[in-house]
Amino acid sequence: EVDVRSGNFRQPPSATTPQTPVVPDAPRAAGASDPLDDLRKxxxxxxxxxxxxxxxxxxxxxxxxxxxxxxxxxxxxATRMRHREYVDGLVAEHDRLCGEIADGLEVILGIHEELALAFRLVQ
Known part of the structure; x- marks a missing residue:
């Protein structure tokens, strides 16, 4: 016979060849796992x-x-702290220089007063 769908030849069932029925869900041996369960797991x-x-x-x-x-x-x-330290250093340097300038101005004013007094005495 020819299987029309697949085009394969097959032998007709004979009386001498026993047909074994296929059991769809044969019981598994104890301890055997289901491959689908293993795949899902x-x-x-x-x-x-x-x-x-x-x-x-x-x-x-x-x-x-x-x-x-x-x-x-x-x-x-840290940058702010370094900036603060830098600014504090600049302020301290500014104050020091201003102090030196003030001292210098006092000296200059003292000399100026002495010169003015001497100039008045000379006239």
Whole structure:
């Protein structure tokens, strides 16, 4: 006979060849696992691992951002402190120079007064 759909030849069932019935769900031996259950379990585990990896990656990004933010906050604070120290140094130098100028002006004014007194005496 020819199977019309597939084009394969097949032998007609004969009386001498016993046909064994196919049992769709034969009972498994004790302890044997179902391949579909194993596949489902493996896929669940893979999905769980992917979720955990994604969560870990997200946490790593957050930690990295927090670390960067803290670094830049500390850097700005240190820069402010260095700037304050620099400005304080400039103010101290300014005050010192102003003091020297004031002392010099007092000396100049004293000399000026002495010269004015001497000039009046000469006239």
């Amino acid at each position: 493996r896929r669940r585990e893979e999905a769980s691992m992917k979720r955990k990896a994604a969560r870990d990656e997200k946490l790593a990004r957050i930690l990295h951002k927090n670390t960067q933010r803290k670094f830049w906050e500390r850097w700005r604070e």
